[in-house]
Amino acid sequence: MLPETLNSYVILSAVLFGLGFLGVLLRRNTLVIYMCLELMLVASTLALVAFSRFNGTMEGNIFVFFILTVAAAEVAVGLAIVVALFRRTQTVRVDRLDALKH
Amino acid sequence: MGQFLFSFFACFAALCAAGVVVCKNVVNAAMCLLLCLLGVAALFIRLDAFLLAFLLLLVYAGAVVALFLFIIMLLDTRGEQAPQARRGLTIVPRVVAVALIGAGLASLALRGRLAAPAAADVPAVGASLKLYAYLLFTTYLLPVEIIGFLLLTAMLGVIVLSKREGEHSGYGN
Numbered sequence: 001m002l003p004e005t006l007n008s009y010v011i012l013s014a015v016l017f018g019l020g021f022l023g024v025l026l027r028r029n030t031l032v033i034y035m036c037l038e039l040m041l042v043a044s045t046l047a048l049v050a051f052s053r054f055n056g057t058m059e060g061n062i063f064v065f066f067i068l069t070v071a072a073a074e075v076a077v078g079l080a081i082v083v084a085l086f087r088r089t090q091t092v093r094v095d096r097l098d099a100l101k102h
Numbered sequence: 103m104g105q106f107l108f109s110f111f112a113c114f115a116a117l118c119a120a121g122v123v124v125c126k127n128v129v130n131a132a133m134c135l136l137l138c139l140l141g142v143a144a145l146f147i148r149l150d151a152f153l154l155a156f157l158l159l160l161v162y163a164g165a166v167v168a169l170f171l172f173i174i175m176l177l178d179t180r181g182e183q184a185p186q187a188r189r190g191l192t193i194v195p196r197v198v199a200v201a202l203i204g205a206g207l208a209s210l211a212l213r214g215r216l217a218a219p220a221a222a223d224v225p226a227v228g229a230s231l232k233l234y235a236y237l238l239f240t241t242y243l244l245p246v247e248i249i250g251f252l253l254l255t256a257m258l259g260v261i262v263l264s265k266r267e268g269e270h271s272g273y274g275n
Contacts, residue, residue, distance in 0.1 A: 004108040004148070006218035011210070012112045012145075016119050016138075023123035031128055031174060035135045038166060039119055042142050042158075049228070053149040056224040062237050064154050068161050069249045073256035075166050079173050080263040086177050087266070 009050035016043035030082050030092040034075070041071050108148055115141030128174050136167045150226035153234055 002008050020043060023036030045064045052060030086092055118141060121134030139162045146155035227233055238246055 001105050002109040002112060004105050004221070005216075007214065007216050008108070008112070009145070009149070010216060011214070012116065014206075015116050016142075019116070019119040019123055026123065029128060031170065031177075032122070032131050035122055035131055035170065038162070039122060039135065039138065042139065042162070045154075045158075046142055046145060049146055049149050049151045049154060052228055053151065053226065054218045054221060054224055056227055058227050058233055058237055061151055061154060061228045061234070062242055064151075065157070065234070065238070066242075066245060066249060068154075068157055069253065072161050072165060073253055075169060076260050077256050077263070079169060080260040083173060083176065084263050092177060 006050055006054040009054075010047055013043045013047035013050070016040075016046065028093045028095050030085070030094055030097075033094065034078055034082070038071065038075065041067060104148070108145070111141045111144040111148070114138075115145065129171070132167055132170045132174065135170075136163055139163045139167070149221075149228070151228040153231055154228070 017040050020036040020039035023039065024033050027033055027036065045067050048060040048064050048067075052058065052064075082092060085097070089097065091097065115138050118134045118138035122131050122138065125131040125134055139158060143155040143158045143163070146152075146158060
């Protein structure tokens with residue numbers, strides 16, 4: 001049983017953030033990298049909501065509201081870029097997107 | 103009971119997040135992300151942030167994951183799944199990674215105690231819709247306007263990006 005304290009919430013948020021970061025570093029598929037980015041954003045929102053709840057303030061909650069909106073816009077633009085990239089190069093793997101190397 | 107729910111959803115979210123990283127199949131990764139978001143939304147409810155839990159489900163689980171699935175189906179990248187032999191990590195990133203994780207765990211063990219009152223002692227201000235509405239339309243009115251403009255810009259950007267090259271504007275042809 002985990003104690004339901006601010007500490008546990010922050011540690012869980014750090015774990016989720018770390019897993020997302022690991023995914024961004026290790027995976028080669030652009031779509032999965034995007035999903036891991038989303039995971040990192042959600043992890044940070046969890047920490048904000050927990051701090052807000054345990055301090056009795058509203059600022060963290062409002063900030064999460066804005067993060068959700070920005071994340072939605074970011075996903076729309078990012079996926080449009082992925083689709084445009086796929087049309088041009090026929091791949092979404094980052095190890096094949098090496099045009100700047102040559 | 104509350105402690106059990108917290109433990110269950112925390113482990114659930116962490117396991118599903120690990121699934122996003124580990125799953126080879128992109129659709130499975132998207133499904134793991136969906137489950138992880140459900141776990142986080144449940145934790146939001148445990149934290150009395152009902153509106154945010156609802157918005158998380160609506161925006162992330164409803165729109166973002168669905169968009170991901172659409173794009174996965176649209177691109178159909180199965181043909182290029184065959185990965186070439188993965189290069190092993192060299193010694194330097196291994197050492198750096200182990201050192202960073204060790205430093206994180208050490209700092210957690212030494213100073214990882216956040217002094218906070220029990221949740222029951224703090225009023226759950228995030229539970230009422232009224233406060234969100236009040237703050238969004240007074241203190242945070244300018245950010246709300248900027249966010250609206252951002253969404254409009256993103257929408258226009260997506261339309262421009264998804265036009266095929268060499269295609270003229272739809273008017274007149």
